[in-house]
Amino acid sequence: MNARLPLRDPNAPVGAIARASAESPDLKVSFEFFPPKNQKMEDKLWASIEKLAPLSPDFVSVTYGAGGSTRERTHRTVARMVEETSFAPAAHLTCVDATREEIDQVAREYWDAGVRHIVALRGDPSDGIGEAYTPHPDGYAYADDLTEGLKKIADFEVSVSAYPEQHPESANWSVEIDNLKRKIDAGATRAITQFFFSPDVFWRFQDRVLDAGIDIPIVPGLMLQPNFNGLARMSKMCGVSVPDWYAGLFDGLDKDPVTRDMLTATLAAELTAELRDRGSDHFHLYTLNRAEIASSVSRILGLHTRGKAAAVS
Ligand SMILES: Cc1cc2nc3c(=O)[nH]c(=O)nc-3n(C[C@H](O)[C@H](O)[C@H](O)COP(=O)(O)OP(=O)(O)OC[C@H]3O[C@@H](n4cnc5c(N)ncnc54)[C@H](O)[C@@H]3O)c2cc1C
Numbered sequence: 001m002n003a004r005l006p007l008r009d010p011n012a013p014v015g016a017i018a019r020a021s022a023e024s025p026d027l028k029v030s031f032e033f034f035p036p037k038n039q040k041m042e043d044k045l046w047a048s049i050e051k052l053a054p055l056s057p058d059f060v061s062v063t064y065g066a067g068g069s070t071r072e073r074t075h076r077t078v079a080r081m082v083e084e085t086s087f088a089p090a091a092h093l094t095c096v097d098a099t100r101e102e103i104d105q106v107a108r109e110y111w112d113a114g115v116r117h118i119v120a121l122r123g124d125p126s127d128g129i130g131e132a133y134t135p136h137p138d139g140y141a142y143a144d145d146l147t148e149g150l151k152k153i154a155d156f157e158v159s160v161s162a163y164p165e166q167h168p169e170s171a172n173w174s175v176e177i178d179n180l181k182r183k184i185d186a187g188a189t190r191a192i193t194q195f196f197f198s199p200d201v202f203w204r205f206q207d208r209v210l211d212a213g214i215d216i217p218i219v220p221g222l223m224l225q226p227n228f229n230g231l232a233r234m235s236k237m238c239g240v241s242v243p244d245w246y247a248g249l250f251d252g253l254d255k256d257p258v259t260r261d262m263l264t265a266t267l268a269a270e271l272t273a274e275l276r277d278r279g280s281d282h283f284h285l286y287t288l289n290r291a292e293i294a295s296s297v298s299r300i301l302g303l304h305t306r307g308k309a310a311a312v313s
Helices: 015-021 039-055 071-084 100-112 143-153 173-185 199-211 228-238 244-249 257-277 292-300
Strands: 028-033 059-062 089-094 117-121 157-162 190-195 218-223 282-286
Touching: 015 257, 015 292, 028 039, 028 292, 039 292, 059 071, 059 117, 071 089, 071 100, 089 100, 089 143, 100 143, 117 143, 143 157, 143 173, 157 173, 173 190, 173 199, 190 228, 190 282, 199 218, 199 257, 218 257, 244 257, 257 282, 257 292, 282 292
Parallel strands: 028 059, 028 282, 059 089, 089 117, 117 157, 157 190, 190 218, 218 282
Antiparallel strands: none
């Protein structure tokens, strides 16, 4: 039998849009980019930045290649952001294969260029993700040491990593959480998570963090990689589990990039909606230097209607 259900205002937003617009004056996004390798990639990055600028991200960050391989490119990209945009850029910095003096020098150059926010990481080994990591004998060994070193150089805002499914090298949860605590004790004021696909993975982690008395913001990192095969490979290397239901949605789409893009945007927006239900109000989007998916997700979050648009001169 058909029962009459209560009607809603026909102008009320639906689904993820409704959840984003509910009581969220502080809703934020940040965008992560990687430094371009050549002119073509550079043009693509700056075209993306121009499209994403009106969404007024809380900050944007630029990664640092394994073993410091992108040191100059990361610096150039971040310095150009300071000069040509109204973004607040954060530079990623890692400990791998460098002495303390070298890293301190990079940090001082950032400060002098007007960069006030560093994402401090141990870093992927230069031989690749999953290979053995050996600290440089004269270097910062782990992200907590680096955070402490950075705070001695200048009053940087420092963000660090967090792993909702544990970092693959942590023997157990107590090791994992102790490491996060050390990074906070050293001066980190925000943790950005490794990507994940199920909100429950994040919530379980959030509970562990709360149980440990950690009270800095833990910002969920959302991966916007529509190439499912690449995503599956990267997830395996990083110890991230891909649920069967997620994988199943990409089945048979190897030759259909448009549908993959649409699915990726939809799934990321759905994930933000679920995470909103338990209070997340900042989402860090791994953009892969593309604007369309990050822009769709941010628009569903209502970011296009908030604040003053950032300018790219
Ligand atoms: C948001 C985000 C951004 C990232 N950006 C980059 C990037 O730009 N460039 C890049 O190369 N990689 C990047 N990565 C990947 C990251 O570098 C790797 O995951 C790396 O393996 C760990 O770095 P971390 O800062 O998380 O390490 P840490 O927090 O230092 O910890 C790494 C592991 O070492 C263990 N550990 C910590 N201290 C000690 C100790 N004293 N003795 C023994 N073990 C210890 C920890 O328990 C943990 O298992 C990023 C990751 C995230 C989540």
